[in-house]
Amino acid sequence: AATSGNGTVQLAAFRSEAEAQKAWAGISKKHSALSGKSPTIVKADLGAKGVYYRLRVSGVDAKATCAALSAKGQSCMVVK
Numbered sequence: 001a002a003t004s005g006n007g008t009v010q011l012a013a014f015r016s017e018a019e020a021q022k023a024w025a026g027i028s029k030k031h032s033a034l035s036g037k038s039p040t041i042v043k044a045d046l047g048a049k050g051v052y053y054r055l056r057v058s059g060v061d062a063k064a065t066c067a068a069l070s071a072k073g074q075s076c077m078v079v080k
Helices: 017-030 062-071
Strands: 004-014 039-045 051-060 077-079
Touching: 004 017, 004 062, 017 039, 017 051, 051 062, 062 077
Parallel strands: none
Antiparallel strands: 004 051, 004 077, 039 051
């Protein structure tokens, strides 16, 4: 399981909130590092690029969580 902390990681970005929620269902089942965590979906309007929904998880040791997820093939980035 992810070490508790005050960090946030972003797992992916999608064109709709529904896609982000669907992705969370799959990602959270696949990766024990996310056990017991809840997602945050952040709407980001990128102007000409369009609107994206960023799938994030907070309350984790961000570096350790991303390292664990990356080791299992899940993209991840620390959010500052």
